[in-house]
Each structure stands twice: as C-alpha cells, then as structure tokens.
Amino acid sequence: MEEQGRRGNVITVFSTASAVGKTLVAINMAAELARLGYRVCLVDLDLQFGDVCNYLHLVPERTIADAQQAAASNAEAFDAMQFLDVYKCDEISFSVMAAPLRIDEAYNMSASAVQHILQRLQFRFDFVVADTTSAFSEMNLMIMDMSTIITFLGIVDFIPTIKNMKIGCDTIRSLGYENGKIRLVLNRSNSKTKIDLEDVENILGEPFYHVLPNDFGAAWDATMAGVPLVRNADTALARDLRALVARYTNLEVADESSQNNGMSWFKRIFN
Amino acid sequence: MDYQVILVENNRLMLERLSSVIRGTSGFSLAARYQQAGDALGQSAMFKPNIILLDIDEKGNLGLVPEFASAFPGAAILCISSHWDAKESDQIAQAGAKGYLVKPFSSEELTEAVQTFSKSGMAQGSEVLAFFSPKGKSGKTTLIANLAMSLAARSGEPVGIIDADLQFGDMAVFFNLEPKSTIVEATRDVKFLSPITLNPYFMAVPEAENIRVLCGTKKPEFAEMVEIAPFEDLVRMAQSLFRYVLIDLPPGFNPISVASAELADTTYVVAMVGGGFEVLHMKRALDVFKAWPDYEQRVKTIFTRVSPCTEKERELLEQELGYPVSSIIPNEYLLVSAAANSGRMAVDVQPDTPLSKNINRLSKDIMGRRIQWGAP
Ligand SMILES: Nc1ncnc2c1ncn2[C@@H]1O[C@H](COP(=O)(O)OP(=O)(O)OP(=O)(O)O)[C@@H](O)[C@H]1O
Ligand SMILES: [Mg+2]
Numbered sequence: 040m041e042e043q044g045r046r047g048n049v050i051t052v053f054s055t056a057s058a059v060g061k062t063l064v065a066i067n068m069a070a071e072l073a074r075l076g077y078r079v080c081l082v083d084l085d086l087q088f089g090d091v092c093n094y095l096h097l098v099p100e101r102t103i104a105d106a107q108q109a110a111a112s113n114a115e116a117f118d119a120m121q122f123l124d125v126y127k128c129d130e131i132s133f134s135v136m137a138a139p140l141r142i143d144e145a146y147n148m149s150a151s152a153v154q155h156i157l158q159r160l161q162f163r164f165d166f167v168v169a170d171t172t173s174a175f176s177e178m179n180l181m182i183m184d185m186s187t188i189i190t191f192l193g194i195v196d197f198i199p200t201i202k203n204m205k206i207g208c209d210t211i212r213s214l215g216y217e218n219g220k221i222r223l224v225l226n227r228s229n230s231k232t233k234i235d236l237e238d239v240e241n242i243l244g245e246p247f248y249h250v251l252p253n254d255f256g257a258a259w260d261a262t263m264a265g266v267p268l269v270r271n272a273d274t275a276l277a278r279d280l281r282a283l284v285a286r287y288t289n290l291e292v293a294d295e296s297s298q299n300n301g302m303s304w305f306k307r308i309f310n
Numbered sequence: 311m312d313y314q315v316i317l318v319e320n321n322r323l324m325l326e327r328l329s330s331v332i333r334g335t336s337g338f339s340l341a342a343r344y345q346q347a348g349d350a351l352g353q354s355a356m357f358k359p360n361i362i363l364l365d366i367d368e369k370g371n372l373g374l375v376p377e378f379a380s381a382f383p384g385a386a387i388l389c390i391s392s393h394w395d396a397k398e399s400d401q402i403a404q405a406g407a408k409g410y411l412v413k414p415f416s417s418e419e420l421t422e423a424v425q426t427f428s429k430s431g432m433a434q435g436s437e438v439l440a441f442f443s444p445k446g447k448s449g450k451t452t453l454i455a456n457l458a459m460s461l462a463a464r465s466g467e468p469v470g471i472i473d474a475d476l477q478f479g480d481m482a483v484f485f486n487l488e489p490k491s492t493i494v495e496a497t498r499d500v501k502f503l504s505p506i507t508l509n510p511y512f513m514a515v516p517e518a519e520n521i522r523v524l525c526g527t528k529k530p531e532f533a534e535m536v537e538i539a540p541f542e543d544l545v546r547m548a549q550s551l552f553r554y555v556l557i558d559l560p561p562g563f564n565p566i567s568v569a570s571a572e573l574a575d576t577t578y579v580v581a582m583v584g585g586g587f588e589v590l591h592m593k594r595a596l597d598v599f600k601a602w603p604d605y606e607q608r609v610k611t612i613f614t615r616v617s618p619c620t621e622k623e624r625e626l627l628e629q630e631l632g633y634p635v636s637s638i639i640p641n642e643y644l645l646v647s648a649a650a651n652s653g654r655m656a657v658d659v660q661p662d663t664p665l666s667k668n669i670n671r672l673s674k675d676i677m678g679r680r681i682q683w684g685a686p
Contacts, residue, residue, distance in 0.1 A: 055478060055530075057446020057561060058585065087562045088444045088594065093587045142598050146563055173446050174477050174560065175530045199451070199480040206478070210530050262586060 046161040047078075048187040050287065051169045053179065055207030056200045059192050060226040062090045063258060063268075064251070064280070065170035068190075070267035071284040073133040077165040080123065080134040082157065084182060085172045086145035089138030092124075096265030099124045099137030104144035106136070107152045119159035128266050134164070150181040157185060175210060183211070188287060189220060193247075194227045195239050208243050224283065227253040249283045252276050312339040313424065316359040318350045319343070319390070319413075320368040327414055328363070328390075335417035347371045351381060361424065362387045363411070372402065379406035388423060390415070394504040396546035403550070410550060412504035423506045426551070436549035439556050439676070440574035443581060444591035446561040449614030450580040451475070452646050453639060453669070454556050455484045460666075460673040461554050462520035470512060470552035471523045472545065474570060475560045476533035479526020487513045489525035494532050496524055497540040505550035512551075522552070538569050545573050554676070563598065571599070576676075578636070580612045588613070589630045596633055610636040612672075617641045619664055637672045640664040 052065040062085070069081035082103070083089035092099050106122035123134040136156075139145040160167050169182050183189055191211060193204040211221055225247040228236070240246045254276040261268045268277040269284075315332050317340060319325040325343060332340045341357035344350040347364065351374065354362070359382060366372045366389045378387050386408040391398070399410050409427030411419065441450045454471060462469040473481035474493060482489050496503075496511040503511075512522035524544075527533055548555050557574065559567040571577040579595050581588040592611060599609045611634065613627055619640035628635040642665040660666060 058582075088591045090585075090587060093590065142563060142594055172562070175533075199483045202480070202483055203478045206530060213531075259586075 054192040083138040104139035222248040314341040317343040375405035467553035473526035477530040482525040614639040615641040
C-alpha cells in the first residue's frame with residue numbers, strides 16, 4: 040500500500056561543473072536546517088565517488104545500495120529508516136543516507152529505485168537534501184523532477200566552467216520547471232579571477248539568487264575536522280550559508296535587485 | 311607531373327567505373343589497369359607507378375601486399391574495398407600498404423586519400439590513450455590538450471583527440487574551435503565512413519597542423535545520441551588516421567568511459583590534488599580496473615596540480631596510493647586558465663615552465679614505449 044499524508048521538501052544541490060562546492064553546500068544546508076530544528080535527511084547521490092561521509096567523517100554501516108536491495112527483495116516490509124546513519128555534532132543532528140561502498144553497487148543503482156526510497160524518506164523528514172554529480176544523468180533528472188527547490192551552484196573561474204554553467208542553466212530551463220524552483224547560487228565569490236560577475240549574470244540571463252564567499256581556510260578546516268561550517272557563525276561563509284537556508288525556510292526574505300546592462304567582450308563568445 | 315596510377319580491380323564494371331573516376335581526377339593519370347593482381351605484379355614496372363590501387367575484396371590479394379610493396383618501393387599502395395574493416399585495416403598497414411579507400415570512390419575522396427596518407431602513411435601501430443577521472447575537475451582536458459601538442463611536435467606524427475566527455479566536453483573551447491561536426495555526427499555516420507571520409511569530422515587545429523580534434527556534443531541532451539558500438543568503430547577507424555588517439559572521458563564509470571578504457575592501450579586515471587580525498591577516489595577507481603589481469607601494464611595514474619611538484623612528492627603520492635604514479639603535473643592555474651581563456655595551449659605559450667617540462671617528459675615516455683611494426 041502506498042503511504043498517504045504529508046511529504047517533506049526535497050532540496051537538490053546541483054551543478055554542471057565539478058568541484059564547485061555541491062557537497063559542502065549540501066552538508067551545510069542539512070546541518071543548518073537541523074540546527075533550526077527540522078527533521079533532515081542528507082542523501083548522497085554522488086553514488087560512485089560520494090564525499091558526504093568523507094567530509095563528515097562518518098563510517099556508514101548501511102548504504103543506499105542496501106536500501107535498494109531490501110526494497111527489491113521485499114517491498115512490503117521495506118523501511119527506508121533502517122538504512123540511515125546519524126550525524127551528530129553539538130546540538131546538530133541529522134540523518135544521512137550514504138553512497139554505496141562499492142563502485143559496482145553504485146553502477147547498478149537505478150533511478151526508479153532511488154526515487155522510491157526518497158519518496159519513503161519524504162514522509163519522515165521535513166527536508167530531504169540531495170547531493171549530486173555534475174551531469175544530466177537519469178538519476179539527476181529524476182531527483183530534479185522530485186525536488187521542491189534546485190540549488191544550481193556555480194563558480195566563476197574560467198571560461199570552460201562558465202560555458203558549462205550557461206549550458207546547464209539553459210538545459211534546466213528547458214525542463215519546464217516553475218521559475219521559483221531553480222535558484223542560482225554563486226559559490227567561491229571573490230576567488231582569483233578577472234571575470235566580471237555582471238557579465239556572467241548577463242550571460243546566464245538572470246542574477247544570482249545568493250552569493251557565497253570564497254574561504255578556503257574555513258572550508259578546509261571544517262572538512263578536516265568533519266564538522267559543518269554553520270555550527271558557528273564565526274566566518275562570513277558560515278553566516279552566508281545560514282542566510283541562504285533562512286531564505287529557503289522563509290524566515291527572512293531579502294530583496295534581490297542586482298540588475299545591470301551592457302554587453303562586453305565576454306558575452307560575445309557565447310553568442 | 312601527374313600521379314601514375316595502377317588500378318587492380320577484379321569486377322569488370324567496377325573497373326570501368328573507377329577508371330573513369332581516376333581519369334577525371336586532376337593530377338592523376340591512369341597508367342594501366344588489370345583485373346588480375348598477378349598481371350599487375352608482373353607487368354606494371356613498365357609504367358613507373360607511384361600509386362597502386364589494389365582491390366582486396368578479391369581473395370588472395372591482401373596476401374600480395376608485401377610483394378607489391380617490395381616490387382614497387384616507389385609506389386604507395388592503397389587498398390580498396392567495398393567496406394571498411396578495422397581488423398583488415400590493421401593487417402594491411404602491417405603488410406606495408408599506405409592506406410585504405412572504400413569503393414566506389416569519388417575524385418575528391420581519391421585526392422583526399424592520397425593527401426592524407428602520403429604525409430604519414432596509414433598510422434601504424436596506432437595507440438589509443440584514454441583519460442579517465444573518478445571525479446570531474448581533474449585537470450585532464452588541460453593535460454590532454456597540452457600532451458597532444460607535445461606528442462605532435464616531438465614525434466612529427468598525426469595526433470587525434472576525441473572529446474567523449476559527452477555532456478560537458480571542453481576541448482573545443484581549449485583549442486578555440488567552432489566545430490562543424492561533432493562526435494554525435496561521427497558516430498551517427500560511422501557505418502558509412504572510411505578513415506578518409508571520417509577525417510573531415512575532426513577539426514583541424516590552426517596552431518598545430520598535426521593535431522585534429524573530434525569535438526564533444528553541443529548540448530548535454532545530445533549525449534544520449536552517442537551509442538557505444540558505433541563509438542568503438544569510430545575509435546578503431548581513427549587509428550588508421552592517427553599515430554596517437556587521445557580520448558577525453560566524462561568523470562566516473564559509465565558506458566562510454568568503460569568502453570574506452572577497454573579499447574585503449576593505456577588508460578590514465580587522472581585526479582587533481584586539493585580536496586583531500588583524491589587518493590581515496592583514485593584507489594576506488596583502481597580497484598575496479600584491477601579486474602583486468604594485465605591492469606598493471608594498461609592502467610597508469612597521473613596527479614595534477616601537485617605542489618611542490620617534486621620527485622619526493624610523487625613518491626609520497628605513490629606510497630599513499632600503493633600504486634605507481636606515472637606522472638605529476640604542477641599547479642599552473644593562472645597560466646592554464648589564461649591559456650584556456652585565450653584558446654591557446656600552455657605548452658605552446660610558455661615552453662619553459664614546469665608544466666611544459668612535465669608534459670614533455672610524459673610524451674617522451676609514451677613515445678619511448680611505442681610499438682614498432684616491421685623493422686625498416
Ligand atoms: N565557499 C568556499 N570557499 C572555499 N572553498 C570551498 C568553498 N566551497 C567549497 N570549497 C572547497 O572546494 C572543494 C570542492 O568542494 P565540494 O567537494 O563540495 O564540491 P563538489 O561540487 O561536491 O565536487 P564534486 O563535483 O567533485 O563532487 C572542496 O575542497 C571544498 O572544501
Ligand atoms: Mg561532491
């Protein structure tokens with residue numbers, strides 16, 4: 040029997056370039072939502088080379104692959120809650136569904152099985168936060184369809200990355216989602232680059248919804264310690280991560296009106 | 311003076327048809343034609359041929375290639391056949407033929423074939439090098455583009471790059487190319503192509519005449535139009551054109567990266583140092599390749615953005631990984647991004663940097679272990 044009732048939010052963190060901070064942002068969103076008192080489950084959908092447990096120093100006992108297997112062998116008795124690990128740090132606590140331990144398990148996961156598992160989790164959590172890979176795979180298209188909000192993360196470093204961000208934005212838009220569903224977030228702002236933000240926003244055709252600063256030291260320390268940045272509000276990066284989550288939970292709605300005009304050399308190469 | 315062409319074709323109608331193509335091609339003269347290879351072998355010397363078109367659909371003719379080669383050392387032997395076959399093409403290259411042409415051919419195809427194959431001959435003992443990375447942002451596109459420049463410059467032989475990073479391939483941007491055709495069209499058409507007709511699907515690189523690039527898809531949704539079996543045919547066919555075929559792959563294990571690694575003579579697993587978990591990811595990837603009995607020969611590893619880029623650092627990485635590290639590439643972020651932003655290659659821009667030195671060393675290694683076909 041299909042479960043009835045209230046289903047929680049799904050927040051996906053996606054990008055079309057790698058190493059732009061999806062995992063860092065996904066972890067901190069989950070942690071911040073948990074800190075605010077929501078029931079949160081972070082799901083690692085970077086199935087082959089997921090970093091969630093690496094960054095959180097978790098050694099998972101069960102993974103999403105075990106969940107898929109259990110659901111396949113006995114759908115009636117399947118309980119997704121049994122395949123979660125718990126992350127705890129100070130007053131922050133949230134569940135984690137870990138990526139498979141073995142690559143062959145990861146390779147053989149199906150999008151529909153994952154969808155089924157995530158739907159079960161939606162009944163138990165206020166927020167399911169999904170970390171992804173940088174590709175329009177069947178898995179990622181499935182999770183984007185399911186999502187309440189897609190955080191589309193980008194960085195501005197050099198032209199190939201921006202080209203891929205542009206292509207990614209256009210592709211997501213072509214999926215026909217409502218405007219408010221996709222939120223463009225710029226990560227690692229102010230990092231070494233000669234490229235102007237406004238030029239990038241012009242190319243993408245919309246301003247960034249939120250901007251996160253570059254702070255290599257804070258990011259590195261948090262990863263090495265296995266803790267989320269938002270535990271303390273002692274860095275600008277942590278504060279801006281908290282602010283992003285606040286906007287998602289509607290605790291605080293800021294007005295963004297960073298518009299601009301004027302074309303540059305930079306825009307032309309994309310025309 | 312015109313090329314003096316000997317045509318050997320068993321089928322009378324095809325003989326007529328090809329004869330008139332050759333006669334109608336400027337720069338080519340039909341010196342003599344035969345239905346039997348034996349007649350050609352015994353009687354052609356009279357005409358001082360410099361091109362011999364030999365029909366290999368006729369049984370036994372393929373075996374005569376070495377005899378033709380030694381009887382007419384001044385002539386290029388181009389085999390003609392009604393279809394292209396990867397295995398056969400390998401055999402004829404070893405036997406001493408210069409190239410391969412699918413019949414019936416047009417004047418343009420004949421001219422193109424002679425131009426292409428007269429430069430280098432059909433690449434012999436062509437090697438396929440696949441570049442695999444566990445995660446994205448490994449630095450491998452930079453590596454491949456610069457390595458291709460180095461291989462082409464040092465060996466003087468043709469190098470082909472296939473951008474099989476299907477959704478987000480960057481090779482066109484790196485070389486500043488505007489592709490007229492991509493991997494999508496090449497795999498779609500491959501069953502109707504031969505090396506000569508495949509060649510134009512690769513884009514020429516203005517700065518490096520020995521390099522050609524088959525660019526990636528223009529939009530991510532085109533990725534699924536690239537099917538594995540035709541892709542494999544494409545790679546094999548490209549081996550007739552290029553001494554080295556370098557394949558850029560999407561991150562992780564997926565049908566295209568797995569197929570490429572299986573086809574390749576060498577698979578380089580590439581990861582960028584930085585996040586703290588790259589050795590772990592590399593280990594996981596190697597565990598998968600270890601299923602191959604000969605993985606130690608076929609799988610090599612490269613770390614990029616290594617700092618300091620020293621032998622000691624390489625050894626440390628090797629220890630941590632528990633597997634040989636073939637090459638380390640230094641952190642030249644600003645140089646590389648400036649080069650990529652301007653569509654030029656770093657090794658081209660600045661030949662004396664540590665980056666160029668390490669890439670040149672890698673290309674020397676690759677050339678050093680080249681397979682030698684038939685002693686000269
Ligand atoms: N705002 C930031 N400032 C500084 N460093 C950051 C920031 N965000 C992320 N990083 C660092 O960038 C690196 C890549 O981040 P992360 O692993 O989260 O990216 P990802 O998008 O998940 O990558 P992948 O596609 O490989 O899974 C990490 O070393 C991380 O610590
Ligand atoms: Mg990640």
